[in-house]
Amino acid sequence: MSDHVHVRLREGLGVNDDGDLVEQFACRCGAVWAKTYPLEGGQPDQ
Numbered sequence: 741m742s743d744h745v746h747v748r749l750r751e752g753l754g755v756n757d758d759g760d761l762v763e764q765f766a767c768r769c770g771a772v773w774a775k776t777y778p779l780e781g782g783q784p785d786q
């Protein structure tokens with residue numbers, strides 16, 4: 741592939757096993773990303 745600027749299209753929202761909000765993105769080329777939003781007041785050490 742030549743230079744390609746990924747376009748992050750939001751695919752959906754979900755919740756992972758830790759209960760954090762996960763936003764999923766995908767480009768039409770097949771690249772995918774996931775952005776996690778930790779819950780406010782969460783305790784990372786648990």
Ligand SMILES: [Zn+2]
Pocket residue numbers: 744745746747767768769770771
């Ligand atoms: Zn792409």
